[in-house]
Amino acid sequence: AAKRSWGDLNGIYTRVAGKLCNGKPVYQTSAGDYFLFQPTDSTHWMVSDGEDVASCKASGWINTPSNVCGASPEACDGRWQENTGCDSDWCDAPGLAVKKAQCADVCGAHGSVANADTCECSCRDGFSGLRCEVSDELPPAYSVSGAAKRSWGELNGIYTLVAGKLCSGKPVYQKITGDYVL
Numbered sequence: 001a002a003k004r005s006w007g008d009l010n011g012i013y014t015r016v017a018g019k020l021c022n023g024k025p026v027y028q029t030s031a032g033d034y035f036l037f038q039p040t041d042s043t044h045w046m047v048s049d050g051e052d053v054a055s056c057k058a059s060g061w062i063n064t065p066s067n068v069c070g071a072s073p074e075a076c077d078g079r080w081q082e083n084t085g086c087d088s089d090w091c092d093a094p095g096l097a098v099k100k101a102q103c104a105d106v107c108g109a110h111g112s113v114a115n116a117d118t119c120e121c122s123c124r125d126g127f128s129g130l131r132c133e134v135s136d137e138l139p140p141a142y143s144v145s146g147a148a149k150r151s152w153g154e155l156n157g158i159y160t161l162v163a164g165k166l167c168s169g170k171p172v173y174q175k176i177t178g179d180y181v182l
Contacts, residue, residue: 009034009047009062012101014119014130021056030131032165036073036098043070045098063090073098108132129163134171155180 013027013036020026027036036047039058044067046052048060061083069075077097081090103113107121111132114122123132159173159182166172173182 012106012131014101014106019053021053026053030133030166032162038070043067045069045073045076062093062096074100106131133166134161
């Protein structure tokens with residue numbers, strides 16, 4: 001995914017425990033922003049955001065044509081399309097590939113494969129998380145106070161760790177009310 005700055009859709013997508021769309025597993029990026037899934041009542045695969053995957057809605061930025069590779073996104077090799085704003089809604093993207101990830105890639109630099117069937121990781125070096133991406137040196141929550149000028153007072157509050165969410169490789173904390181992130 002390179003056209004029109006869709007490069008942030010590239011990366012490793014891991015299965016979301018207990019989440020299915022159209023009877024197929026849903027996969028999520030490590031940052032948690034994008035999902036690979038098969039929309040309801042369809043035979044194609046798609047990459048979209050959390051809003052679309054919550055309802056298994058057929059909407060997104062990367063797609064396969066219907067009736068081409070319903071069983072697995074790997075079967076769609078060479079048939080992917082991007083919603084890039086070209087002459088039609090979807091443009092062929094023959095260079096785009098979805099392949100089975102190697103478990104060693106999933107576990108990252110601070111983990112090793114504990115179960116090759118599920119890509120479950122065993123973390124080391126003080127790291128934790130599904131992909132061994134969260135440093136145990138950081139606390140599970142922070143409290144922000146004293147922000148008073150120019151109505152910044154709403155920034156005060158408790159911020160808790162967002163599981164699996166990273167920004168520039170660092171954990172993300174969200175205010176309990178959900179309005180702000182740290």
